[in-house]
Amino acid sequence: MKLISRSGICIGDSFIRFISLLTPLILISACTEGTLLEIPDFRRGGFLAQTDELPVSKSAKLEGVWEVIKGTEVFGDSIAIMVSGDRLTVYAQPSAGYIVLETGVLDSVVFLQGYWRQQVNSNTGLVNLYLPKLKGGGWVSIDGSARPDTLLMVGTYGNGEANPSKDIVLRWIRPFSVRAMQPYLVIAHRGGGRTSDRIPYSENTVELIRIAERFGSNAIEVDVRLSRDGIPFIYHDSKLNPRLVQRGALVGPAESYPMKALKDFVTLVQGESIPTLEEALKTVVFETNLRGVYLDTKTENVGLVSKMIPLVQKAIQDVALVENRPPLTIVIGIPTQVVYDEFVRIPNHKLVPSLCELSLDQAIAINSLVWAPRWTLGTQDAEIQRAHNQMMAAVTWTMDIDEFIKEYVNNSSFDGILTNYPSLVRYYQLMR
């Protein structure tokens, strides 16, 4: 094909071919998001497969603030170690870093094995650590053993799946301060983090909720929508888009489909299915020790709030069925005036646990349990004091910037922070 311009210049085949080549190239490349990150794992269970299990109660002896003697280039000068869900997690400051560890014991030597990750980038790798018998291994693993003067953890870390080869040495400095042990809500955004942050599972899934505590959170926020047949489900965006779901038969607004269709025909980017709110709450109650759930009302479809209430009540009742489970608070989010207006029309709404993102006066008017202003509005100490006087907690959202997390954790009166980087909030909270 040839085109002739008005000046008589021939626009040749090569030009047309160039355009033909470019357009699909751009379209194809634009579809590659690259939001998946392979979390490294030890083959055949690594060395830990040869050790005996170490109960969490014993691992908890390692909790405290540790000095990083070797490995400062990745983990900074000091780290905090805390039992987090079913793992022992090391919290570091640089790039929101953390190490998720499993523990085992062999001949009074404590072995720790897992992976490290920096949440704000894609850096990750394997970690091997051990506590020699005379440097804390015996004290941790054998009941009644004397605590040595020095607790020392030594080992190696690596990049990606590579065998760990760089030295890491940690020395115990002190236990957590009284202030660090005070209750503080570390609320993980979207059930544990955003898909775009290359977390192990898709955002807003039961799979992610199960492991949310490993990253430092003790509460989660999830996004709730209403299916066409009136079932609350967990999903952030209004549409079924490639950011969150694999290519499939359904397109368009997620809420335009019945729940069965969403279950049968939609697969999230990491292979999970869209959970119902009921499934998500059951996971929280029966498979975690999370202390809080913030149900962010993502739709203004009339009827969602009233559909959520019985599910919340059922989940709270279920908590009593789980032995030794910490108390759980579930709040219904009121993010907009439209949702607020719907909420106040519900009979006895003041008895419904809610979190209000609007003004404090509106939060007080509906007897919210939590007031949640946006963090860019400042620390608002006077308003928070007023909320506390009403027996109302105050948390802020969504804070991801290191300097501000440090400032708000240390110098504000907020009772918690909603964040995409719970490990970083936990680090600053434990270092207080």
Added chain:
Amino acid sequence: MFVSFAVASAQTIGTRPGPMQYPEALAPYNFKTALEMAFLKMPEAVVEESDTYRWPAWALDVFMGLPENIVAEGKITTQFINWHFQLGTKWQWSPVENVRTYVGVDYAYFMGGIGSGTFDNSNRSSFAYVNVSVGYHFNKITLTLKEELNYLLSRKDRAGDITIRSFTNKFNGVTTSLYLEQEFWKDQQFLIGIRANYLKFVYQNWLLFPVSEVYYFVPEFVLGIRL
């Protein structure tokens, strides 16, 4: 989406007007000017529910010849709430017939701001772009490959009275561009190209960029014409 147009003119004194991005020599103190229009597609991971396609960026690009095969370039790019001012120099070299190269450095200052509704946000950033271009001149068409290292010299984001973040000196990524230029209308040159950005921070979307420091692939489709 990619269908567009542009207008142009050329003011090369004493020489035949040439293509814009093709790294040719320019007689001292002669000018050539082009208007560009660039469409950018942001990663869905960044924009989430917003449209991945943005308003096109309009750019006015001016080259001026200097002695010793040096070419100065000034470029203003805007998307109305974004203004990017770029200034730099390039050294031109012709290793063999029909092949031309530029090696240069550009500095840029970016201003972004939005102050309507609930927004009161702004961004001020500065960049250094170290670039190499290699072009081949076919009969009536030039093909130019440009490789650019992108350094974020400083960045400051504000929301109201709060400085959200401020930092200096970070390697920001690379941009590979491929341009095809051809005479289109009398002496005018029409440009079509792609820019493959592999960057942590794309200034056109400063308002949406999260804290994360991963590289995003951001393709651009460029149309331009010599004025």
